[in-house]
Amino acid sequence: MAHEVVDGSSMQRALTRITYEIIEQNKGVDDLVFVGIKTRGVYIAKRLAKRLKQLEQIDIPVGELDITLYRDDRHVADYHEEPEVKGVDIKVDINDKHVILVDDVLFTGRTVRAALDALMDAGRPKKISLAVLVDRGHRELPIRPDFVGKNIPTALDEQVHVAVEEFDSHEDITIEKIK
Amino acid sequence: MKKRYLVFENGEVIEGEAFGADVARAGELVFNTGMTGYQESITDQSYNGEILMFTYPLIGNYGINFDDDESVAPTTAGVVAHEVARTASNWRNQMSLDEFLKQHHIPGIKGIDTRALTKKIRTQGAPKAALVDEVTQAPALITSLEQSSKQLVKASSTHNAYPNPNTGKRIVVVDFGLKHSILRELAERNCNVTVLPSDATAQQVLNCKPDGVLLSNGPGDPKNVPAALDMIRTIQQEVPLFGICLGHQLFALANGCDTFKMKFGHRGFNHPVKEIVTNRIDFTSQNHGYAVDAQSVAKTELFITHEEINDNTVEGLRHKKYPAFSVQFHPDAAPGPHDASHLFDDFLEIIDSQQRQKELEQNV
Numbered sequence: 001m002a003h004e005v006v007d008g009s010s011m012q013r014a015l016t017r018i019t020y021e022i023i024e025q026n027k028g029v030d031d032l033v034f035v036g037i038k039t040r041g042v043y044i045a046k047r048l049a050k051r052l053k054q055l056e057q058i059d060i061p062v063g064e065l066d067i068t069l070y071r072d073d074r075h076v077a078d079y080h081e082e083p084e085v086k087g088v089d090i091k092v093d094i095n096d097k098h099v100i101l102v103d104d105v106l107f108t109g110r111t112v113r114a115a116l117d118a119l120m121d122a123g124r125p126k127k128i129s130l131a132v133l134v135d136r137g138h139r140e141l142p143i144r145p146d147f148v149g150k151n152i153p154t155a156l157d158e159q160v161h162v163a164v165e166e167f168d169s170h171e172d173i174t175i176e177k178i179k
Numbered sequence: 180m181k182k183r184y185l186v187f188e189n190g191e192v193i194e195g196e197a198f199g200a201d202v203a204r205a206g207e208l209v210f211n212t213g214m215t216g217y218q219e220s221i222t223d224q225s226y227n228g229e230i231l232m233f234t235y236p237l238i239g240n241y242g243i244n245f246d247d248d249e250s251v252a253p254t255t256a257g258v259v260a261h262e263v264a265r266t267a268s269n270w271r272n273q274m275s276l277d278e279f280l281k282q283h284h285i286p287g288i289k290g291i292d293t294r295a296l297t298k299k300i301r302t303q304g305a306p307k308a309a310l311v312d313e314v315t316q317a318p319a320l321i322t323s324l325e326q327s328s329k330q331l332v333k334a335s336s337t338h339n340a341y342p343n344p345n346t347g348k349r350i351v352v353v354d355f356g357l358k359h360s361i362l363r364e365l366a367e368r369n370c371n372v373t374v375l376p377s378d379a380t381a382q383q384v385l386n387c388k389p390d391g392v393l394l395s396n397g398p399g400d401p402k403n404v405p406a407a408l409d410m411i412r413t414i415q416q417e418v419p420l421f422g423i424c425l426g427h428q429l430f431a432l433a434n435g436c437d438t439f440k441m442k443f444g445h446r447g448f449n450h451p452v453k454e455i456v457t458n459r460i461d462f463t464s465q466n467h468g469y470a471v472d473a474q475s476v477a478k479t480e481l482f483i484t485h486e487e488i489n490d491n492t493v494e495g496l497r498h499k500k501y502p503a504f505s506v507q508f509h510p511d512a513a514p515g516p517h518d519a520s521h522l523f524d525d526f527l528e529i530i531d532s533q534q535r536q537k538e539l540e541q542n543v
Contacts, residue, residue: 013525016456021532023482023499051456055482144539148532 001176002161006150008171011133011162014149015044018131019051021147026098029056031126033094035063037103037115038087043164044133045102063090067114083111085118094123100147104162106132109143134173136160183288185230185259186317188307193296197312198263199280199287205309205320206230206256209468210297212447215241216514217276221258221285222249224335224356225424225466227398228328230308232259234297239276242267249358249513254335254398257310258287261294286310304442305468331399332356332425336377343372348530351389353379355397355404355425360513364523365393378406381413391419391530394426396509400469401428401438408433415503419533421526422505428469430505431496437475444468445492448515452485452494452508460488463508464515470507471496502529 006014023029029052036045042064049060066087101115112130119128131147136154150173154160158175165171183197187208210232211220217238220231238260258280267275280287288310300306307324309317327334335356343362347369352361355377365372373387377397384392392414394407404425411433414420422430428438445465452463471493476483485495485506497504509515510522 009521010524012457012459013521014528016454017525017528017532019456020484020497020504021502024502054456054458148535151531151535 002174003176004172004174005152006173008165011149011171011173014133015047016051018147018149019048019055022048022052022100022131023055025146029058029060031096031098032060033063033092033097033099034060035065035090035094035099035101035115035119037101037111038064038066039167040162040164041103043166044104045100048100048102048131061092063092063094065090065115065118067111067118083114085114088118088122090122094119094125096124096126098127098129099125100129100131102131104132104164105134105136105160106130106143106145107136107138107160109139109141112143113141133162134160182312183286184311184314184317185288185291186309186311186314186321188321192314193291195288195290197287198277198289199258200284201312202284202286203309203311203316203320204230204256204286205307205317205324207305207324207468208232208259208300208308209305209444209446210234210293210300211466212449213514216448218243218247218279219249219360219514220466221255221280222253223358223466224250224254225358225396225398226256227254227331227335227356228256228324229398230257230259230310231255232291232293232296233261234293236261236293237264238262239267240264241269242272243274243276243279244271245273246271247513249360250335250356253283253285255285257285259291259293259296259310260287260289261291263287263289300443305444328399329403332377332397332404335398337374338376340373340375340379343374345369345371347371348390348527349373349388350391350393351375351384351387352393352395353377353384353407353410353426355395355407355429357395357397358509358511358513360509360511361393361395361423363513364511364520368523368527370527377404379410381410384410384414385417389418390534391421391526393526394420394422394429394505396424396426396466398425400440401425401432404429415498415501419526419529420501420503420505421522423511424467424507424509427496427505427507428471430503431471431476431481431493434481434498435475435479436481436496437472438469439472441468441470441492445487450508451488452519453488454485454495455483461518462516463494463510463519464512465508467507502533504529
C-alpha cells in the first residue's frame with residue numbers, strides 16, 4: 001500500500017522555496033538553462049521556469065533528457081544494468097550556460113550520472129547544478145544535489161513516487177514497499 | 180446609562196454610551212472589519228495607542244474566555260462599538276467584554292454608527308480622537324499623543340529576555356509587541372524559543388546561537404525603531420530571518436526600502452494576498468497602518484513576493500542574497516483565517532536547507 005508522505009500543496013511550496021534559493025545562489029538568472037529528466041523532472045523544471053518568469057519576467061529555456069531506468073521506469077536499485085540515455089532534446093545551446101538539471105527523485109545517483117554524460121556530449125556548460133524534489137538517500141555515486149525540495153529517509157525496499165498534476169492528474173509524493 | 184464622548188482632533192464630537200473602564204484616553208481611531216475575534220484584536224499589542232472601532236454591528240456576543248488573549252496586558256487605547264451584547268452566550272464564555280475592559284483599564288463607547296464613521300475614515304484618513312466623559316478633557320489628551328507615539332514599541336515589548344523551551348530548533352524571537360499566537364505556532368512546531376526585548380543587539384541575538392530569527396509584529400511607525408535596523412542587517416547575513424508585520428517593515432527599512440503611513444490601513448481578516456510566483460491567493464489576517472513603498476523596493480536587494488490584490492500593497496518581501504523573508508500580514512492568524520500558517524513551516528524548511536548548504540560547503 002502506497003502512503004502519502006507529502007501532499008500537493010507542500011510540494012508546491014517546496015518548488016517555490018527552490019525557486020527562491022536559485023535566485024539566492026546565483027547573482028542573476030541570465031545564463032540559466034533548465035534541463036529536466038523525463039518524465040516528471042521535465043514538468044518540475046517547467047514549473048521552476050514558470051515561477052522565475054512570474055518574478056523576473058524572463059523566459060528560461062527548458063530542455064529535456066530521456067533517461068530510461070530499466071524498461072519499467074521504476075526507481076529500483078539494480079546492479080546489473082546502467083540507466084540509458086534514450087533521447088536528448090535540449091533545444092538550446094548549453095555552452096557557457098549554467099545548467100540546472102532537474103529530476104523528481106534522487107536515489108542511487110546513476111540516472112544523474114547518465115544525464116551528466118549526455119550534457120557533456122551536448123556541449124560545454126559553465127556549470128551544472130542539480131535540483132531534485134525528493135532526496136531519498138542511498139547514493140552509490142559521489143553525487144549531491146544543490147537544491148532539495150524534501151529529504152525523505154527511505155529503506156532500500158521502498159519505492160518513492162512523485163505524482164504531478166500535468167502527468168498523473170493528481171499531485172503528491174508517496175512511498176510504497178516493494179514486495 | 181452613562182454618557183461618553185468620542186472627540187476628534189478637529190473638535191467634532193459624537194455622543195455615545197459608556198462601557199468598559201472609566202478612564203479618558205486618546206489615540207488614532209482605526210477600524211477593524213472582522214466579524215469575530217474582538218478578544219484577540221483588543222489584546223493585540225499592534226493596537227497600542229489606537230482606538231479600535233469594530234465595523235461589525237454587534238460585539239461581545241460570545242464573551243471573553245481565558246484562552247484567547249494575545250498579550251498579558253493589552254494596550255489598546257479604547258473600543259468603539261455599535262452595540263455590545265447585554266448577555267454573552269458561548270460554551271467558552273468566562274467573562275463579559277465589559278468586565279474585561281474594566282479589568283484592563285480600557286474605555287469603551289457604544290451606540291455609535293461605526294459603519295458611517297468608517298466610511299468617513301476611508302475618505303478622510305484615520306483621525307486622532309479621544310474617548311472622554313467631559314468634552315473639555317479631549318484637546319490636552321490628543322496633543323499629548325505625539326510624544327507617546329515614539330515609545331509604543333518599548334511599551335509593548337518585553338523588558339527582559341525569557342525562554343519558551345522546547346526540544347526543536349532554536350529560534351530567537353525579537354519582541355516588538357508580539358502576539359502570543361506567534362509563540363503558539365512556534366511551540367506547535369517544537370521550536371526552542373528565546374524571546375528578546377525590542378532593543379536587543381545583533382550580538383545578543385547571536386549569543387543565543389539561533390537556528391533562525393523571527394522579528395515580531397508590533398505597534399506604530401517602523402521609523403520609530405531605528406536601533407533595530409543595524410541588528411537586522413547583521414543578523415540576515417548570519418542566520419535565516421523571518422519578519423512579520425512590523426518585523427516586515429523593519430526588514431524592509433534595514434535593506435534600504437521606504438515605508439509610509441497608509442490612509443486608513445488594513446485591519447481585518449479577509450484581505451486577499453497573492454503569492455507572485457504561483458498566483459496563489461491566501462486570505463489573511465492583517466493589522467497594519469504603515470506599509471512598504473513598492474517603488475522603493477526596486478533599487479534594493481529585496482524583491483516582492485506577495486501583494487494585496489485590492490490595492491497592491493507590498494505584503495511580502497525576500498532578500499536576493501540571504502535566506503531572509505518577511506510578510507506584512509499575520510500568518511499566525513488569531514483572529515482570522517489560517518491560510519498562510521504554512522509560512523512557519525517554510526521558515527523551518529529554509530533553516531534546514533540552509534544548514535544542509537553550510538554542511539556541504541564545509542565538506543568541499
